[in-house]
Amino acid sequence: MAVNCFKCRHFFTTWDANHPRGCRAYGFKTKELPSALVKRTSGIECLKFERKQGEGHKQ
Incomplete structure (x- = not known):
């Protein structure tokens, strides 16, 4: 099952219009979802x- 960045504690939104999404764990900003970039570049x-604190187990 694909990772949902919006439910991850490392995900953040930036003010950079060219790179509006980021991942604190990996330390980068991107135009696409960070999990999609990780999957595309690493293959995993x-x-x-x-999971963010307070988020249930629903996907």
Whole structure:
């Protein structure tokens, strides 16, 4: 199952219109979802996903 960055504690939104999404765990900003970039470049699902506190187990 694909990682949902919006439910990850490392995900953040930036003010940079060219790179509006970021990942604190990997330390980068991107135009696409960070998990999609990780999957595309490494060939594996994101290994840094940590569910936000207060988020249930629903996907």
